[in-house]
Amino acid sequence: MFDTAIAGSLPKPGWLAETGKLWPQWRPAAGADLDEAKRDATLLWIKAQEDAGLSVIGDGEMSRQHFVHGFLERVAGIDFAHKVEMGIRNDRYKAMVPQVVAPLALAGRVHAAEAQLLRAHTTRRIKFTLPGPMTIVDTVADRFYGDRVKMAFAFAELLNQEARALQADGVDIVQFDEPAFNVYMDEAADWGVRALERAAQGLACKTAVHICYGYGIPANVDWKKTLGGEWRQYERVFPALAKSPIDQVSLECIHSHVPPDLMALLEGKDVMVGVIDVASDVVETPEEVATTLATALRFVPRGRLVACTNCGMAPMKREVAEAKLRALAAGARLAGEQAARA
Numbered sequence: 001m002f003d004t005a006i007a008g009s010l011p012k013p014g015w016l017a018e019t020g021k022l023w024p025q026w027r028p029a030a031g032a033d034l035d036e037a038k039r040d041a042t043l044l045w046i047k048a049q050e051d052a053g054l055s056v057i058g059d060g061e062m063s064r065q066h067f068v069h070g071f072l073e074r075v076a077g078i079d080f081a082h083k084v085e086m087g088i089r090n091d092r093y094k095a096m097v098p099q100v101v102a103p104l105a106l107a108g109r110v111h112a113a114e115a116q117l118l119r120a121h122t123t124r125r126i127k128f129t130l131p132g133p134m135t136i137v138d139t140v141a142d143r144f145y146g147d148r149v150k151m152a153f154a155f156a157e158l159l160n161q162e163a164r165a166l167q168a169d170g171v172d173i174v175q176f177d178e179p180a181f182n183v184y185m186d187e188a189a190d191w192g193v194r195a196l197e198r199a200a201q202g203l204a205c206k207t208a209v210h211i212c213y214g215y216g217i218p219a220n221v222d223w224k225k226t227l228g229g230e231w232r233q234y235e236r237v238f239p240a241l242a243k244s245p246i247d248q249v250s251l252e253c254i255h256s257h258v259p260p261d262l263m264a265l266l267e268g269k270d271v272m273v274g275v276i277d278v279a280s281d282v283v284e285t286p287e288e289v290a291t292t293l294a295t296a297l298r299f300v301p302r303g304r305l306v307a308c309t310n311c312g313m314a315p316m317k318r319e320v321a322e323a324k325l326r327a328l329a330a331g332a333r334l335a336g337e338q339a340a341r342a
């Protein structure tokens with residue numbers, strides 16, 4: 001009854017990249033060996049998602065070092081050779097980021113190989129993730145545009161080109177990841193959503209946005225402790241999203257302090273509710289997953305609810321992520337049975 005999907009990333013096998021890291025180094029140095037390892041890892045996770053019983057399949061982001069920089073690597077106008085340290089997400093943590101030094105343009109297709117591989121190896125619906133414009137501008141250093149909004153719209157145009165090409169590859173859902181929306185709420189409700197709409201413009205496939213409180217890394221866990229007993233960040237951006245043409249919204253729920261009634265602000269949207277905690281190695285039981293979905297059902301119509309993970313699982317242990325995929329699907333099945341009886 002309920003669709004099931006991952007937010008985006010999955011752990012990279014140890015033979016592909018360093019494990020347990022957000023910006024891991026690849027194991028094969030480069031070239032054909034690295035391409036082959038990325039392909040093999042993608043196939044492995046397609047199979048694992050299908051075996052777990054998910055209805056929407058992703059590539060697990062096996063081919064990108066990081067969810068933002070994977071896209072940037074194919075963008076002309078960016079200097080990757082001279083990275084600089086920058087505080088990102090309002091200085092929550094420091095990262096070495098590339099610099100925008102010239103007008104931005106796509107140097108070719110970004111994710112054609114992964115999307116076509118995914119389409120060729122599953123008959124289920126496929127979702128492909130791209131970083132959102134606001135999150136990109138928060139993850140690169142600007143030495144050219146001198147204006148965050150202008151630079152965000154420049155990136156949005158490039159994202160739109162790639163998104164249209166992904167649609168032509170047979171992608172059913174293009175999702176933009178915007179964790180920055182939960183950090184710069186006023187700017188998100190103002191130009192962040194507009195830039196997102198520019199990125200999604202003209203797409204006939206489903207469009208989605210993922211907004212979360214970040215991976216389960218220590219900097220994020222510490223930050224969450226400062227947010228108090230009620231996390232109301234979504235309240236400031238959901239009304240703007242409800243008015244937008246974006247079809248689906250992915251949000252964090254289980255083990256968060258997000259008041260579930262905020263989901264009611266997303267009237268008319270499909271809601272991908274986070275029923276799997278990515279900041280804990282404890283595997284949810286199907287009952288826990290079903291309970292989270294039952295809570296969401298108080299605010300979201302049955303036909304619009306999708307069971308999802310809170311965020312990406314990139315830094316997790318592989319066997320934990322596999323077990324969580326199974327819990328996600330089993331819990332969604334259980335919730336479906338319960339809802340059918342109710």
Ligand code: ZN
Nearest residue numbers: 212214311312
């Ligand atoms: Zn996330």
